[in-house]
Amino acid sequence: MELEGRWRDLDYLLTRQGNVVGPGFEPGPEIREFLHNDCRVLVVGAGGLGCELLKDLALSGFGNIDVIDMDTIDVSNLNRQFLFRMQDVGQSKAEVAARRIQQRIPGVTVTPHHCMIQDKALDFYEQFHVIVLGLDSLEARRYMNSVACSFLEYDEEGQPDLATVKPMVDGGTEGFKGHARVLIPGVTPCFECTLWLFPPQTKFPLCTLAETPRSPAHCIEYAKIILWPKERPDDSFDADCEEHMKWVYDKALARAAEFGIQGVTYQLTQGVVKNIIPAIASTNAIVAAQCTLEALKMVTMCSTGLNNYMMYVGTDGVYTLTTPYERDDKCPICSAGITFEVPPSTTLQQLIDQLVADPDLGKHLSAPSVSYGSTNLFMRGALEAQTRPNLEKPISDLVDGDGSIVHVNDRKLVAAMKIRLKFSGSTNGTMEM
Ligand SMILES: [Zn+2]
Known part of the structure; x- marks a missing residue:
């Protein structure tokens, strides 16, 4: 069943050319069909932002929405998480939210996942065209960031392979303040590139x-x-x-x-x-609207996207500012490979120790494993005994030579950190074995 004029406003965007359309945009009714039938969007979090996001996405033409949240509904959520009722208290947020959206908005399929984000395998996340984050914790954002970046591959010239880019939109609110940002791995900064945006909590001297x-x-x-x-x-x-x-x-x-x-x-x-910051319903609504618009632009190209971080401040009047933050070339999560200089005689054990001790890289590592191409150089767990002898070997014996990229894995990381080895003071003689 289709309501008369239901998609009129969306069709203005999708069926007409314009001055600010994104690259490769070809207007036509098939874009709305794609959005409704084939496009897959994942909403992470079904709380204050998540409820708004689900409603906005469903009303903007997205026909297949998945939502993941491990939480159950608390009575204190009811003032702003408008998809929930008193009788839902104690039930899964994802499941109730999905049911309510389907009841209220005909023709939309919402699939709930009542679990932790870490419970899902990477191929679960890979199936979505776009992932929208409505989270309230930095740790969960960092996890989802490493998931999205784990799909990213670079070509020979060091350019991101666009087929491997998994775009995300992130929303966040704190009282009357909020932000929306787009995360296109390899193109815009990822979370780790701009981790300084999240200062430690202010304490008074x-x-x-x-x-x-x-x-x-x-x-x-x-x-x-x-x-x-x-x-x-x-x-x-x-x-x-x-x-x-x-x-x-x-x-x-x-x-x-x-x-x-x-x-x-x-x-x-x-x-x-x-340390309670009140949750403000209007801030959630504003930030979710911006996030939904960015997700729509990303999958339809009906307009150029946000570049790349919008902050909203509603404490005194209304203020927004958009800032084009820049990528960090040395980002261990989204860069093509971080150059790490060692003498070629460095043993694998020494290399691991130096990585863990490094002030930038070490914060992502606790007990790393190292691989080179398809070869496991040192693995923890089942393969440890088998790979342990490599620890005493010079790294130059284990890789092809200067510029080789090794992958460093750690339970603190979802995506492997790519380390480009640079051999200091090397001569060919010590590298070739
Ligand atoms: Zn990054």
Whole structure:
């Protein structure tokens, strides 16, 4: 069943030429048919952003949507995760969201996956044309980033092979702030390229708390961080204990009075102590709309895509800024290979030790395995005994020569890190065996 005029607005985009269409765009009704029948999109996360994304994608003509989320519905979700009802509490978010979308939007198939993202094999992720992330954790984003980048291959000239590019769109919100970004592995920066965008959580300097408090949050932190261990050294603070929270609140209130600071409330105390940032429904809606539009542009080319990071700030009025961030050539996840210089006499064990000790590369590694082409040079687990003798051999005996690329794998990584070996001070004599 088709509602009269249902696709009128979409058809304006897909059946007409324009000045800002993407490369190779050929307008016509078959694009909408592709979108509805053949295009596969995966939504990762069925929470605040995920509900909005599913609704937006389904209403934008995507006919086959998969959604993955390991969470179950909590009563506190109901104010903004609008696909869920009171009777759904305790059920799988992915399953309920999929059912509701199918009930409300005819002709759409939504397939739920109630599991962890790590539970799915790589070929599960490979089947999608585009992956849209509605996540709230950096770790999950990094995981999905390494999944998408694991498909990427480079040609002889070091250009990304476009057939292996798995595009993603990422949305994120924090209170009244949000972002949408496109991640095209090998073309735009991946998560690891711009990891500095996610600063560690801000903590106030202790001297400010102790000497010059200026905000209600300073007073609350003072009570929690400085007064609690001093006055109640035998109790470990429990954020879920009302008496403990009340104690911190009272102390913070006294501190605020002393310095003439207004605004310490019990609710703020809870927020600061538990580090709670309120989820704002309108921010989710705005960010999800942008993400959906980018996904639509990616698979239809009806317009050029976002380049490549849009931030939205709704704290005072509405402000957005788009920034073209740049790739990091040395990114261990999405680059064609990181050059690593060693003397050719370096043993495989020494090479592994140096990689783990490297300030940039080491943070991705704990107990790496190394392979060269289809040869396992050193593997952990079942092949360890068999490959262990290689550890004592010079690396130049194990690879073809200067410029060889070895693959380094680690349980911290999904995609292998590509290391291009550069032999320092090498002569051909030491390389050829
Ligand atoms: Zn990268």
